[in-house]
Amino acid sequence: MKPIWKNIDGKKYCKSCSQKTYKPLNKKSEKRMTEDVEYFIERAKFLKANKECCANLEGCSKRSTDVHHKSGRIGKNYLDQSTWIAVCRNCHSRIENEPLLAKSFNFSNNKIL
Secondary structure, rough: OOEEEEOOOEEEEEHHHOOOOOOOOOOHHHHHHHHHHHHHHHHHHHHHHHEEOOOOOOOOEEEOEEEEEEEOOHHHHOOOOEEEEOOOOHHHHHHOOHHHHHOOOOOOOOOOO
């Protein structure tokens, strides 16, 4: 027996799935969207005041473009500037991809080793 497909907005569904209606999930909560507005304003000020990369790892481009959150971006850590580090994209990638390196240079407070 062949499945019966229905094309809805370019996506194919079987007969039983095409009859169900799905409400898309919100990508961000209202609270997080409000925090984002504040974060992007504070981030711009932070990067303007900290123009040089604080990490200076191998491959550093010297100019800060990113904010690294030493304690992660969950809850109050998202807006806590005492845990922010101004870094270039190259250093930020290394910090995120190499948790042992991040921990050894004190760029991370909570990475699991």
